[in-house]
Amino acid sequence: MGLVLFPGDGDTGSPDVSWSYTAFGVFRQWLAQTEGFALNEMHGFGGQRPWNDVSTTLAPLLDHPDDDGPDLTPIQCAAILPRLKEIADQSQEGRIDPLLQRHIDDIRQLVVVLQLCIEKDVDLLFG
DSSP states (O other), X not given: OEEEEEESSSOTTSOOEEEEHHHHXXXXXXXXXXXXXXXXXXXXXXXXXXXXXXXXXXXXXHTSOSSOSOOBOHHHHHHHHHHHHHHHHSOXXXXXXXXXXXXXXXXXXXXHHHHHHHHHTOOEEEO
């Protein structure tokens, strides 16, 4: 069983991105680390640090229950998108380890889904 992020457009042919729950956790930990903090320090992830203590446009994605909670609105998708593109586009010198490559590939898939949510003005659903 896993987690799928997909546009709420009712079209089963729309692009989506999926992970196992464990892999999504690892992905979010990596994104938080990229943003300069440890996810396990944050409220809701075992820590006490409040989310308003960190400055990242990725907070709606990082501070979201795995497959419950509110959908992300097109406005939230638009706020997240530029930072994800920036992370994916950062040049990597030399060989990229397989896990990092997987994270970059996941970001690129998520970017496609977010762009569709923005273009169609639909929410990003977690399921």
